[in-house]
Amino acid sequence: MKTIKYIGLAIFLIGLVIFTASIFTGSFNLTKQEVAEYIETQGYKGDIIKTELEKALVTEEELNIFEFSTRVRNAYEASNNHYDELIKKYDAEKNWDKKGEQYQYKIHGKPHTISYNLAKKAGSGFVKENAVLMWWLTFGLGIVGALLYILPNLILLGAPGIKNDGIYHKSATNRGWIAWLVLVYLVAFYLLLYFMPDYVVNWTFILDPISNSLNGGDASQWFVYGFLYCVIMVVMAVRMYIKYRHNKYQIIRTTSVLFFQIVFAFLIPEIMTSLNMPGYDFKNAFPLDYDFFFEWNIKNLTESGAIGLFILVWGTVLTLIIVPLMVYFFGKRWYCSWVCGCGGLAETLGDPYRQHSDKSLKAWKLERWVIHSVLLISIIMTVVTLYCYFTGAQSFLGINSQWIKDTYSFLIGAWFAGVIGTGFYPIFGNRVWCRFGCPLAAYLGLVQRFKSRFRITTNGGQCISCGNCSTYCEMGIDVRAYAQKGENIIRSSCVGCGICSAVCPRGVLKLENDSMKGRINPTEILLGNDVDLMELVNQK
Amino acid sequence: MEHIVIIGNGISGVTLARHVRKLSDKKITIVSAETDYFFSRTALMYIYMGHMKFEHTQPYEDWFWKKNRINLKKGYVETVETKSKTLHFADGDTLKYDKLVIATGSKPNKFGWPGQDLDGVMGMYHKQDLENLEKHAPNKEVCKRAVIVGGGLIGIELAEMLNSRSIPVTFLVRESSFWNGVLPEGESAMINRHIRNHHIDLRLSTNLKEIKSDDNGKVKSVIIEETGEEIPCNVVGLTAGVSPNIDFIKDSDIETGRGVKVNRYLETNIQDVYAIGDCAEQHEAIGNRRPIEAVWYTGRMMGETLAQTLCGNRIEYKPGHWFNSAKFLDIEYQTYGWVFGSKGRPEYEQHFHWKHTDDTKCITIAFHKDTKEFLGINTFGIRMRHEFFDKVLTEKWNVDKVIEHLSAANFDPEFYKLHEKSVVEHYNKTTASNISLSKKSWKKIFA
Numbered sequence: 001m002k003t004i005k006y007i008g009l010a011i012f013l014i015g016l017v018i019f020t021a022s023i024f025t026g027s028f029n030l031t032k033q034e035v036a037e038y039i040e041t042q043g044y045k046g047d048i049i050k051t052e053l054e055k056a057l058v059t060e061e062e063l064n065i066f067e068f069s070t071r072v073r074n075a076y077e078a079s080n081n082h083y084d085e086l087i088k089k090y091d092a093e094k095n096w097d098k099k100g101e102q103y104q105y106k107i108h109g110k111p112h113t114i115s116y117n118l119a120k121k122a123g124s125g126f127v128k129e130n131a132v133l134m135w136w137l138t139f140g141l142g143i144v145g146a147l148l149y150i151l152p153n154l155i156l157l158g159a160p161g162i163k164n165d166g167i168y169h170k171s172a173t174n175r176g177w178i179a180w181l182v183l184v185y186l187v188a189f190y191l192l193l194y195f196m197p198d199y200v201v202n203w204t205f206i207l208d209p210i211s212n213s214l215n216g217g218d219a220s221q222w223f224v225y226g227f228l229y230c231v232i233m234v235v236m237a238v239r240m241y242i243k244y245r246h247n248k249y250q251i252i253r254t255t256s257v258l259f260f261q262i263v264f265a266f267l268i269p270e271i272m273t274s275l276n277m278p279g280y281d282f283k284n285a286f287p288l289d290y291d292f293f294f295e296w297n298i299k300n301l302t303e304s305g306a307i308g309l310f311i312l313v314w315g316t317v318l319t320l321i322i323v324p325l326m327v328y329f330f331g332k333r334w335y336c337s338w339v340c341g342c343g344g345l346a347e348t349l350g351d352p353y354r355q356h357s358d359k360s361l362k363a364w365k366l367e368r369w370v371i372h373s374v375l376l377i378s379i380i381m382t383v384v385t386l387y388c389y390f391t392g393a394q395s396f397l398g399i400n401s402q403w404i405k406d407t408y409s410f411l412i413g414a415w416f417a418g419v420i421g422t423g424f425y426p427i428f429g430n431r432v433w434c435r436f437g438c439p440l441a442a443y444l445g446l447v448q449r450f451k452s453r454f455r456i457t458t459n460g461g462q463c464i465s466c467g468n469c470s471t472y473c474e475m476g477i478d479v480r481a482y483a484q485k486g487e488n489i490i491r492s493s494c495v496g497c498g499i500c501s502a503v504c505p506r507g508v509l510k511l512e513n514d515s516m517k518g519r520i521n522p523t524e525i526l527l528g529n530d531v532d533l534m535e536l537v538n539q540k
Numbered sequence: 541m542e543h544i545v546i547i548g549n550g551i552s553g554v555t556l557a558r559h560v561r562k563l564s565d566k567k568i569t570i571v572s573a574e575t576d577y578f579f580s581r582t583a584l585m586y587i588y589m590g591h592m593k594f595e596h597t598q599p600y601e602d603w604f605w606k607k608n609r610i611n612l613k614k615g616y617v618e619t620v621e622t623k624s625k626t627l628h629f630a631d632g633d634t635l636k637y638d639k640l641v642i643a644t645g646s647k648p649n650k651f652g653w654p655g656q657d658l659d660g661v662m663g664m665y666h667k668q669d670l671e672n673l674e675k676h677a678p679n680k681e682v683c684k685r686a687v688i689v690g691g692g693l694i695g696i697e698l699a700e701m702l703n704s705r706s707i708p709v710t711f712l713v714r715e716s717s718f719w720n721g722v723l724p725e726g727e728s729a730m731i732n733r734h735i736r737n738h739h740i741d742l743r744l745s746t747n748l749k750e751i752k753s754d755d756n757g758k759v760k761s762v763i764i765e766e767t768g769e770e771i772p773c774n775v776v777g778l779t780a781g782v783s784p785n786i787d788f789i790k791d792s793d794i795e796t797g798r799g800v801k802v803n804r805y806l807e808t809n810i811q812d813v814y815a816i817g818d819c820a821e822q823h824e825a826i827g828n829r830r831p832i833e834a835v836w837y838t839g840r841m842m843g844e845t846l847a848q849t850l851c852g853n854r855i856e857y858k859p860g861h862w863f864n865s866a867k868f869l870d871i872e873y874q875t876y877g878w879v880f881g882s883k884g885r886p887e888y889e890q891h892f893h894w895k896h897t898d899d900t901k902c903i904t905i906a907f908h909k910d911t912k913e914f915l916g917i918n919t920f921g922i923r924m925r926h927e928f929f930d931k932v933l934t935e936k937w938n939v940d941k942v943i944e945h946l947s948a949a950n951f952d953p954e955f956y957k958l959h960e961k962s963v964v965e966h967y968n969k970t971t972a973s974n975i976s977l978s979k980k981s982w983k984k985i986f987a
Contacts, residue, residue, distance in 0.1 A: 158738070160870070161869075168593050461863065465580040467586075468583070507924075510923070510953060527860070530845065530860060531934075533844070
């Protein structure tokens with residue numbers, strides 16, 4: 001069995017190496033005609049860009065993606081510099097008409113994104129020409145290897161039950177060198193995905209056939225991300241199914257996040273796109289879906305007929321009515337650990353790292369400041385955006401609409417949710433984003449804390465303060481602090497994953513929905529002691 | 541300001557200190573020779589198994605003590621001089637107290653076996669025992685086999701610990717079935733099978749004769765009393781119960797028996813000296829309880845109670861209904877009220893026993909054979925609600941009513957398969973009753 005595991009690990013690593021190495025393959029050039037076509041579709045007005053791009057890309061040389069990217073970015077820079085010079089010149093000459101004329105020739109957009117768009121057309125080579133084979137050599141080997149690594153646990157873990165043996169002895173799960181290596185890989189992955197998509201354009205070639213069959217178009221880097229996300233969740237869900245096979249709550253919950261990720265976050269938007277509708281993830285609620293009320297989205301939706309209008313209404317109703325109502329009945333777990341995609345990845349890929357969340361009081365204080373600030377900022381951003389949308393103004397309350405959107409997308413959307421949120425799993429735990437950053441979690445948390453039927457019930461006086469619950473709480477809640485006092489756990493951050501209850505060796509914790517009366521029950525003297533004393537002290 | 545000195549930083553002493561601080565401004569000092577800060581002794585096993593690190597077993601962050609003005613002193617108390625109210629430490633230091641609380645807990649029993657002090661022989665109680673085990677049994681290459689002597693709760697935990705590192709374990713149990721001094725027969729038998737399913741070499745009705753040494757004073761093997769068999773091993777775990785850790789006061793004026801003798805107010809024979817937790821011995825047992833209760837929960841309760849007395853509200857230690865819990869490898873165990881094994885069972889106590897076909901879940905309900913009053917429940921593999929049974933015991937329900945409302949007692953996680961129906965069916969069959977399961981929630985029942 002152990003041998004199978006190691007073979008699986010080797011196969012997985014081979015898949016991972018091929019996947020990573022594929023970045024460096026292929027050659028990228030364009031013909032004059034292709035350049036011309038591209039410039040036409042983009043509607044560029046200057047002449048410089050055409051010459052520059054031709055000079056850079058129409059070549060006999062075999063450019064790899066990095067050289068290609070550099071050349072494209074240089075071409076754009078040269079073009080923009082050219083017009084900047086002119087602007088400066090006319091400015092000095094006080095020739096305002098000429099100066100104003102130059103602005104239309106400037107090209108906006110992120111250099112790496114432009115480079116990506118060109119690379120998608122320019123690429124050729126083994127990966128692109130053998131997409132199906134490459135799929136098997138990367139995704140295929142990865143999946144098969146990972147499953148071979150995971151499935152033997154069915155036997156190796158022994159009888160069903162909590163099997164956390166050795167978690168703090170292993171480098172991968174005890175912040176050892178493997179964990180740091182994974183962190184570096186994940187962070188690099190997110191940096192490439194968000195900020196240098198052109199470098200990983202080869203990955204999109206691997207998924208072009210699948211993308212074409214789903215939505216009729218080639219794969220983008222976001223399709224790669226979405227597909228990979230689903231694959232990783234499925235594989236790691238198998239691990240969850242084995243590890244927690246004695247615990248039906250975990251089994252059903254895992255199935256639920258898997259379903260919502262694959263069907264709602266991945267398939268439905270792809271199919272909608274193929275039907276010429278706006279691709280929409282029906283479960284992704286604002287303000288997690290922070291750009292829902294951005295001008296371009298509202299414009300896009302209002303121009304998409306009945307379905308667009310429906311999405312607009314649904315998105316609003318989801319946030320204002322469905323979400324809080326469900327939190328009232330079931331706690332925020334219905335979203336965070338049953339439906340949400342971020343939560344879904346955290347509960348599958350992130351499960352081996354759940355013990356790394358910081359349980360100190362300091363961390364809790366920091367959490368409350370940071371997460372509520374993000375909520376506030378996301379609301380301010382939306383108010384500014386909507387005001388500007390309806391009035392046509394550029395800014396509101398002294399805040400420039402474009403600036404706040406760009407800044408939020410960059411800092412919160414990309415860095416916090418992606419690079420830090422997932423990249424830091426192996427060292428800081430699997431819910432860094434959900435705990436410190438997610439504005440939706442902050443909103444649900446407020447509802448859960450003050451108006452909800454959900455609680456984790458402490459079973460009388462049965463706690464032995466062992467600390468398993470606190471250790472394995474992914475949200476950094478010191479569960480034991482409540483349990484050892486016989487108090488129910490009512491915390492805004494609790495996502496109701498149910499692991500505290502699962503790892504408790506004494507059957508002390510139970511996630512429940514019940515009436516709000518007596519939900520918060522501060523206790524000094526625990527059940528089992530002198531009844532008179534309990535009354536004397538607890539009634540005070 | 542009155543100075544309260546507590547010897548021992550376990551659950552009893554720390555609970556006491558916390559409550560005294562809540563109730564008063566007294567000066568508090570906790571003395572310990574074991575660790576700087578309070579940790580959960582019951583969690584030591586999880587450190588060895590790699591579920592947690594030592595820091596995770598500490599329920600309070602390090603700043604907690606200073607913030608609450610609870611002084612911590614690390615040191616070993618050698619003698620207690622009650623006339624001058626002074627503690628003398630092993631390093632020559634002294635400490636004056638106004639009120640002294642002895643909360644020193646237990647130490648593992650040793651019954652004078654030959655070789656019991658060899659290198660590689662250990663209990664599993666103190667943090668130092670854990671360090672010792674880590675040294676002698678880091679893996680299955682260094683420790684080719686371990687022998688555990690004594691079939692109680694610590695014994696099975698130690699077996700589970702060693703098992704987690706694939707170290708072969710031979711488990712010597714004096715009784716004819718695991719923990720049958722406490723557990724009824726059916727349950728004890730189920731645990732026997734469960735232990736063996738984990739590939740632990742369980743030897744029932746087996747006693748240790750001696751522990752043999754190699755040339756370097758290290759454990760080499762053990763000899764079995766009954767058969768004379770020699771079992772080679774590198775580690776011997778002595779887990780044949782615990783006794784009060786009170787050697788340091790044997791020469792003082794404080795009255796001791798097996799433990800520190802206390803009255804119902806947890807006072808010793810010397811004014812201003814008290815004892816709580818595992819080391820306290822009641823002059824007369826309270827109800828069905830033992831005079832010395834080495835249980836986490838009772839230690840905590842004594843701490844809660846004595847805090848009142850020390851802060852001017854002199855109050856008897858009057859524990860409520862008995863409850864306890866444990867975990868046998870993968871099987872959780874809870875008990876509420878009294879269910880006796882064959883030993884010490886009152887003649888009026890009758891049992892109803894139900895066991896699941898998967899052999900990992902069962903319950904035993906004890907009731908009075910004439911009055912049908914519910915006396916207690918043991919539950920294995922099914923979690924039950926403490927509050928439910930506490931109320932049931934207070935209200936003296938009869939067993940039929942308990943069976944009828946068993947669903948309300950369930951504390952398993954949501955979506956778990958429920959077994960109450962099967963329990964009721966079995967009850968109806970064995971007692972020729974006709975009870976149907978009520979769906980009422982426990983809150984409604986007691987509303």
